[in-house]
Structure formats: structure tokens, C-alpha cells
Amino acid sequence: MTVLKRIIYLLLLLCAACNLNSPSIADPTAAPAFAPLPTDAITPTGEGELTTYNNAAYGFMLEYPSHLQIDDKSVIGYMVVGESINITVYAENPEIGNELLMVESAEDVMMGVNKARLLKGRFTPQHGITPFRFQAIVIQNDGRYFTFVGHVVNQDVEEGADYLQTEVPAATVEVLEQITASLRFTN
Numbered sequence: 190m191t192v193l194k195r196i197i198y199l200l201l202l203l204c205a206a207c208n209l210n211s212p213s214i215a216d217p218t219a220a221p222a223f224a225p226l227p228t229d230a231i232t233p234t235g236e237g238e239l240t241t242y243n244n245a246a247y248g249f250m251l252e253y254p255s256h257l258q259i260d261d262k263s264v265i266g267y268m269v270v271g272e273s274i275n276i277t278v279y280a281e282n283p284e285i286g287n288e289l290l291m292v293e294s295a296e297d298v299m300m301g302v303n304k305a306r307l308l309k310g311r312f313t314p315q316h317g318i319t320p321f322r323f324q325a326i327v328i329q330n331d332g333r334y335f336t337f338v339g340h341v342v343n344q345d346v347e348e349g350a351d352y353l354q355t356e357v358p359a360a361t362v363e364v365l366e367q368i369t370a371s372l373r374f375t376n
Contacts, residue, residue, distance in 0.1 A: 239371075244268075247278050248376030249335065253368050270368065273342045273361045279334040284327060289313055301370035303328045312340075324357045326369045331376055339365035 239252040242259055247266070253259065257271040266278035277283075284292060284306060293310040308325040323340040339361040 243375070245375075247333070247335075248331070249372060249374050251368050251373070252371040254364060257364070271364070273340055273358075274365055274368065275336075275338045275340070276368075277336045277338070279336060280332070282327075282329075282334055283325075283336050284308060290323070290325075298326075300326055300328065300366070301372060303330075303369070303372055305369065322355060322357055324362055324365065326365065328369065328372060330374050335372070337365055337369050 238255040240255045241250060241252050243250040244261075253270055260269040262268060268276040270276065283290065284295065289312055290308075291310045291313050292308050295306055295308050298305050298307045306325075306327040308327065309323070311322050321341040323338050325336055325338045327337075328335045339357050341355050341357055
């Protein structure tokens with residue numbers, strides 16, 4: 190699993206370094222119509238208590254299920270929650286010109302009190318990496334893009350199955366939505 194985390198970490202660093210000037214699948218300057226996600230999509234997981242995480246460096250706080258751990262590398266704008274959710278802070282919109290992400294669908298949503306972009310798609314095969322599916326929620330604040338990515342991990346894929354045919358597990362999506370709905374900016 191450590192190898193997968195390193196691969197994802199490298200993918201996210203490469204995403205940040207990509208040429209971010211190519212056209213988007215949607216016009217990011219257009220005034221979006223925001224629709225809230227169904228309330229049952231952001232209910233607690235039932236796995237127990239929630240823990241509050243506060244990141245003073247980037248000015249935000251959020252809640253996550255206590256049974257998960259955060260691997261905080263916020264010095265470089267990157268955190269991991271459990272094994273299948275990554276949080277990355279970008280200076281540029283990760284939806285635009287990102288050669289590593291193949292965004293198949295994008296829509297404007299409300300996550301808690303924040304306007305967000307819900308992206309679904311797959312990581313492309315770059316640098317020998319096996320492509321896999323993801324669901325991301327991108328929230329812009331103070332000139333930064335807070336990107337929360339839930340993705341398929343090895344144990345989600347049956348032996349011999351195609352990673353691209355394996356959807357992001359519902360439990361991962363539920364925790365991803367729970368975390369982003371709890372996000373509050375402190376700056």
C-alpha cells in the first residue's frame with residue numbers, strides 16, 4: 190500500500206507541475222448554477238466519532254472519521270486520509286490542462302457551505318502508472334484550489350479485473366463527501 194501512496198503522491202505532484210493553460214471541459218469563468226448534493230450523501234459514516242483536523246498553514250479545518258488517520262505533508266500542500274482519499278492544495282485550477290486526469294464528468298455542487306466542482310474520471314497511464322478511477326471535489330478559496338480526491342485502491346479491485354472498470358467504492362465516496370461538507374476556512 191505504501192507503493193500506491195507514493196505513486197499517487199507522485200501523480201499529484203505531476204498534476205501540480207502540468208501545463209495549466211490548455212482549455213477546460215467547462216468554462217471556469219461562467220457563472221455556475223450550484224445544486225446541493227442529496228442530504229443522505231453527506232451523513233456520517235456510522236463508524237464512530239469524528240475528529241477535527243485543523244491546518245493553520247492553509248487556513249482550513251475539517252472533520253473526518255476517527256478510525257482513519259491523516260498523513261499530513263501540508264508543508265508541500267498534500268495530505269492523505271486513510272488509504273483512498275488525498276487532499277491537495279493547488280495554486281492553479283487542477284481541472285484545466287491537467288494531462289494526468291481524464292475528467293469524464295464535471296458539475297457544480299454545494300458541499301456544506303462551500304461551492305464546489307464534482308469531477309469524475311480516471312487517471313491516465315503516465316510514467317508506467319496503471320490508470321484507475323477517481324472522484325474529486327474541488328473547492329476554491331483565497332486563490333487556492335483545495336482538491337479532495339477519492340480513488341480506487343488495490344484491495345478494491347478483484348484479481349484480474351480492470352482498474353478502469355472498478356468504480357470508486359461507495360464508502361470512499363461517502364467519507365469524501367462527509368469530509369468536504371465539514372470543510373471550513375479559517376483565514
